[in-house]
């Protein structure tokens with residue numbers, strides 16, 4: 001799996017250890033990366049932005065985030081772990097002033113797919129709401145296609161009543177603020193999140209799904225699969241991050257999602273311990289042979305099948321429906337073929353788009369990369 005942290009820019013100097021400085025990569029690579037959708041993580045200091053990124057995409061345990069240092073520069077993180085889940089996450093320092101003249105909002109917000117604004121629900125959130133309004137206003141003016149996602153975060157410390165009350169209050173005040181700014185048509189999505197349970201993975205799944213243009217096709221394929229196989233619920237998981245990139249159209253209940261996540265953990269753990277070693281001495285932990293079946297004591301079966309190196313299908317079904325496993329397996333193979341075709345089409349379209357934009361770039365040569373814009377911005381962070 002290739003996860004790559006890129007520490008962008010050159011301030012403060014003793015932190016300049018990004019790949020561009022380290023191995024002299026030029027900006028061509030970064031321009032190619034720019035074709036990927038970008039998710040910006042913003043919010044006040046200590047709201048939990050870096051923790052979210054580390055827990056969801058780098059397998060950091062929630063307790064370890066207690067020792068994370070404050071982010072003092074924009075951290076760019078490439079998420080390349082599957083052909084469908086390809087994007088960049090830019091983690092912004094809480095103290096950054098987006099409205100400073102050196103902040104190149106056109107470049108930063110221009111290529112942005114989603115803006116995740118993190119609000120610490122355990123703290124007084126008045127300042128956070130003000131910053132949210134400013135950020136949304138600024139970003140929307142540059143790029144009206146951005147999906148705005150508000151994470152009401154750290155809700156693990158709140159009881160259920162207070163959780164709901166905070167969500168209502170934040171929703172109400174944020175929408176009112178936007179109306180005052182003349183942006184009542186801008187849609188904000190709200191999610192209650194915590195790194196101490198699965199809510200952060202669920203919320204991020206929803207953010208990522210909005211960036212997958214093939215989502216309706218994937219959902220359709222899953223609907224066809226479950227209706228022909230007696231399956232109750234099916235998730236298409238990105239195995240490493242445990243975010244689901246698609247599910248069938250029946251409602252998702254948190255417990256089912258948690259069960260499926262736990263199953264992935266079990267499969268990965270067992271594979272790591274007992275995984276086969278191939279000729280190259282590389283442990284092939286998750287491969288085309290990977291599958292798993294767990295029978296629960298309530299008559300439910302969890303069934304996992306590998307779709308490709310990065311994706312797994314996890315299904316929940318009644319035990320009596322699993323008696324026709326042959327049908328399920330056959331339908332799964334058809335489903336896997338269809339997914340492969342979607343991948344191929346998508347890759348073709350992406351390559352064509354890249355070739356076109358490479359051609360477009362040639363005459364001007366010096367297209368400003370977002371990294372340059374970030375470097376300008378780093379210089380103003382105290």
Ligand SMILES: Nc1nc2c(ncn2[C@@H]2O[C@H](COP(=O)(O)OP(=O)(O)OP(=O)(O)O)[C@@H](O)[C@H]2O)c(=O)[nH]1
Nearest residue numbers: 046047048049050051065066070071094154194195
């Ligand atoms: N209780 C609780 N604490 C959390 C949660 N997420 C993050 N934290 C804690 O919040 C503190 C700040 O987290 P960071 O991830 O460093 O916050 P940040 O927004 O990146 O901060 P800056 O880099 O200063 O902008 C850490 O001590 C985390 O352990 C959560 O879901 N629940």
